[in-house]
Amino acid sequence: PTRLPTPHPTPKPTPNPTPKPISTPTTSPHQCGNALCELSENAANCPIDCSSKEIETTYEFNLGSSGNMFVVKARRNIVVSSFAINSKSRGVGAVKIYTRAGSYTNHEQSRDGWELVYENDSVIHNRRGVVTELGFLDRKIHIAKDRSQSFFVTSTNGLVYKGGEKEFSVYQSDEGMEIMEGIGTEGEFEGMTYSPRVWSGIIRYEMQ
Numbered sequence: 004p005t006r007l008p009t010p011h012p013t014p015k016p017t018p019n020p021t022p023k024p025i026s027t028p029t030t031s032p033h034q035c036g037n038a039l040c041e042l043s044e045n046a047a048n049c050p051i052d053c054s055s056k057e058i059e060t061t062y063e064f065n066l067g068s069s070g071n072m073f074v075v076k077a078r079r080n081i082v083v084s085s086f087a088i089n090s091k092s093r094g095v096g097a098v099k100i101y102t103r104a105g106s107y108t109n110h111e112q113s114r115d116g117w118e119l120v121y122e123n124d125s126v127i128h129n130r131r132g133v134v135t136e137l138g139f140l141d142r143k144i145h146i147a148k149d150r151s152q153s154f155f156v157t158s159t160n161g162l163v164y165k166g167g168e169k170e171f172s173v174y175q176s177d178e179g180m181e182i183m184e185g186i187g188t189e190g191e192f193e194g195m196t197y198s199p200r201v202w203s204g205i206i207r208y209e210m211q
Contacts, residue, residue, distance in 0.1 A: 040079070040178055046209040053210040060175045060182055061203055062132050065165050067091045069194075070157030071202040072107045073185030074171065077146040080211040081179050084143050086121070089203035090128035090135045091161030097124040098137060098158045099191070102144055106171075107153040107185075114192050117155065120144060128160045134205065145211075146180075156202065157191055167199030174201050179210050 035049035046054040075083070086100060100121035103110065110116055121140045129135045146152045156162065167174065167184035175182045187197035 040210050045080075045211050046082075047211075055207070056177070056179055056209060057205055057207045058175060058177050058180060058182065059205045060201055061165065062089050062134070063165050064089060064131060064163035064203055066187065066197070066200065067161055067163040068187040068189050068197065069159075069161055070155060070188040070191070071162055071164060071185055071200060072111060072153060072155045072188060072196075073202045074106055074151050074153050074183040075146065075206070076151045076181045076183070077148050077179070078176070078181065079179050080148050081146050081208045082143050082211060083140070083146065083152075083206060083208045085139045085207045086137050086156065087134045087205040087207075088137060088156060088158065089131065089133075089163050090158060091131065091163050093128055093130050094160060095125055096128050096158055096160035097122075098126045098156070100137075100140065100157075101155040103153050105151055105153065107155065110153075111186070111188070111196055112192055117192075118142075126158070126160075128158070131163050155188070156204070157188065162203065164203040165201050167201045170199040172199075179208060180206070182206070 035044060036051055038052060040053040044053055099119060101117040102120050103117045120142050126137060169184060171183050173181045174184045184199040184201055187200040189195040
């Protein structure tokens with residue numbers, strides 16, 4: 004038993020008892036270095052989280068042709084700097100990347116409005132299913148939040164990809180962008196097109 008028991012109970016209860024704890028804990032403040040580019044952060048004030056971002060669609064494939072057209076929608080202000088592709092055949096070949104603001108609809112067979120932002124006649128293509136790096140674009144592509152940008156990637160060695168479910172539906176997304184299902188192409192602004200197709204590759208970018 005207690006050697007020195009309480010002599011008398013407290014005559015009066017505490018007038019203001021401690022309130023119940025809140026049901027939801029306070030959210031921790033934004034913190035640079037947590038591997039997430041918060042809304043208050045960008046490549047200038049938190050490069051570790053907001054620079055050198057990359058998004059991969061898939062390197063699975065069951066189809067192929069000479070190229071792909073697809074749309075990217077920005078979820079933040081972003082700057083696209085480089086691509087990697089999934090080539091159809093190994094060896095040295097030529098790769099071109101065109102871009103235009105908005106959708107490629109009704110522009111599949113015409114160069115009008117497209118800008119050539121990458122051209123390399125000596126890309127070393129890896130085998131199918133393995134990343135083929137292209138290096139930096141000739142010009143970085145700025146895409147404002149909620150804006151869409153079309154890309155047309157074509158290779159003399161061909162590209163492999165897989166069939167999609169619905170053209171312009173979101174296939175892959177992250178905090179910076181959404182990549183839509185697009186089309187396969189059989190020529191440079193000419194020939195057959197195939198829909199829907201999922202471009203196979205990687206886009207590298209930073210958030211502003």
